Amino acid sequence: MNRMLKPGLYAITDNALTPADQLIAAVEAALQGGATLVQYRDKAGTSAERLRQATELNALCRQANVPLLINDDPELALRVGAAGVHLGQDDCTLTDARRVLGPEAIIGITCHHRLDLARNAKAAGADYLAFGRFYNSATKPGAPPAETTVLTEARALALPITAIGGITTDNAEALIRAGADLIAVVGGLFGGTSEDIRHRAETFTRLVARHHPLFSYSN
Numbered sequence: 001m002n003r004m005l006k007p008g009l010y011a012i013t014d015n016a017l018t019p020a021d022q023l024i025a026a027v028e029a030a031l032q033g034g035a036t037l038v039q040y041r042d043k044a045g046t047s048a049e050r051l052r053q054a055t056e057l058n059a060l061c062r063q064a065n066v067p068l069l070i071n072d073d074p075e076l077a078l079r080v081g082a083a084g085v086h087l088g089q090d091d092c093t094l095t096d097a098r099r100v101l102g103p104e105a106i107i108g109i110t111c112h113h114r115l116d117l118a119r120n121a122k123a124a125g126a127d128y129l130a131f132g133r134f135y136n137s138a139t140k141p142g143a144p145p146a147e148t149t150v151l152t153e154a155r156a157l158a159l160p161i162t163a164i165g166g167i168t169t170d171n172a173e174a175l176i177r178a179g180a181d182l183i184a185v186v187g188g189l190f191g192g193t194s195e196d197i198r199h200r201a202e203t204f205t206r207l208v209a210r211h212h213p214l215f216s217y218s219n
């Protein structure tokens with residue numbers, strides 16, 4: 001895996017789920033519970049709000065020594081000094097994002113259920129490949145469905161693999177067993193009190209620890 005990417009829980013924020021005044025406490029709880037990667041995903045805020053939130057999250061994640069990725073927006077990632085970006089198939093190209101952020105940045109790519117997209121992403125220099133949605137997702141109900149076999153097949157590409165979509169502490173194990181390094185979660189993590197979030201994050205972290213060969217508690 002990219003030296004900054006560790007197997008475990010990939011905590012993804014959502015503006016519709018977490019009110020702005022609870023965002024920092026929610027991510028802090030996810031980090032306390034062992035999240036190894038964080039994504040700031042905000043589809044609604046003004047650029048000023050996004051800049052403020054991304055700046056605060058970046059400080060928090062740096063303190064925890066956990067990379068922060070920005071969804072969709074390499075310029076915002078550059079501006080706040082985040083570790084990288086996550087890009088979908090309809091976002092800017094990986095080549096353009098790499099030009100903005102440089103060779104050290106972590107760039108992850110949505111591959112839905114498709115190995116051809118994964119091969120293209122690898123060829124263009126992706127740092128991880130994201131597959132899903134694996135289960136019904138209230139956060140992104142229209143995301144194309146994927147089967148767990150794609151996780152196993154994608155191991156041959158020798159890049160870190162992320163699974164996403166409707167993941168909860170009750171259904172994550174099958175994805176880790178099938179080959180996911182990172183379990184990316186919005187609704188199954190956030191929502192509820194900080195105590196709830198920390199507890200769920202600990203459970204996801206334990207599941208990866210139990211079923212992933214490379215997991216280490218050293219982070």
Ligand SMILES: Cc1ncc(COP(=O)(O)OP(=O)(O)O)c(N)n1
Nearest residue numbers: 071086087088089110130162164184
């Ligand atoms: C880890 C991870 N995987 C997939 C996505 C989805 O990206 P995209 O298809 O661009 O959709 P939006 O998140 O932008 O709505 C993701 N964000 N993170």
Ligand SMILES: Cc1ncsc1CCOP(=O)(O)O
Nearest residue numbers: 137139140143165166186187
């Ligand atoms: C962004 C995204 N891409 C595919 S499914 C999804 C949403 C993940 O959110 P949840 O964990 O709430 O299903």
Ligand SMILES: [Mg+2]
Nearest residue numbers: 072087088091
């Ligand atoms: Mg996107």
